[in-house]
Amino acid sequence: xxxxxxxxxxxxxxxxxxxxxxxxxxxxxxxxxxxxxxxxxxxxxxxxxxxxxxxxxxxxxxxxxxxxxxxxxxxxxxxxxxxxxxxxxxxxxxxxxxxxxxxxxxxxxxxxxxxxxxxxxxxxxxxxxxxxxxxxxxxxxxxxxxxxxxxxxxxxxxxxxxxxxx
Numbered sequence: 529x530x531x532x533x534x535x536x537x538x539x540x541x542x543x544x545x546x547x548x549x550x551x552x553x554x555x556x557x558x559x560x561x562x563x564x565x566x567x568x569x570x571x572x573x574x575x576x577x578x579x580x581x582x583x584x585x586x587x588x589x590x591x592x593x594x595x596x597x598x599x600x601x602x603x604x605x606x607x608x609x610x611x612x613x614x615x616x617x618x619x620x621x622x623x624x625x626x627x628x629x630x631x632x633x634x635x636x637x638x639x640x641x642x643x644x645x646x647x648x649x650x651x652x653x654x655x656x657x658x659x660x661x662x663x664x665x666x667x668x669x670x671x672x673x674x675x676x677x678x679x680x681x682x683x684x685x686x687x688x689x690x691x692x693x694x
Contacts, residue, residue: 585680591655593676595663605646613660619646620656628682633666633674640665641681
């Protein structure tokens with residue numbers, strides 16, 4: 529019987545050793561996966577962090593604005609809303625949806641408050657894409673583009689108001 533007990537203890541020891549080896553191999557595999565984080569991964573994560581940084585009331589940018597062409601009317605925006613050319617809305621690359629910004633045409637000093645409902649523009653060095661109504665109020669529709677100041681009015685996330693300010 530003692531011989532059987534010794535063999536059994538040896539078998540249990542071998543089994544435990546196998547479990548330890550499997551555990552170590554899994555741990556090493558996890559470490560290898562973690563070690564494969566590339567510069568591209570780090571760059572992507574920094575872009576995500578950049579796009580989710582808090583927006584401050586009064587934050588200002590200067591640049592070129594354009595307006596949506598008529599072929600976008602009725603299409604879904606990135607926020608899920610349909611683009612309505614008669615509403616005061618705009619597209620911005622990083623501002624949270626529903627952020628309200630004051631756009632000022634620096635050529636004629638006209639301004640309008642718009643709500644961010646889409647992503648873009650993705651053409652040239654433009655910083656904002658305006659709805660047709662917003663472009664009309666800024667007197668930039670005919671020209672197609674305008675040099676503007678963009679100032680955050682209401683940076684609160686998730687607020688939605690159908691009331692538009694002029």
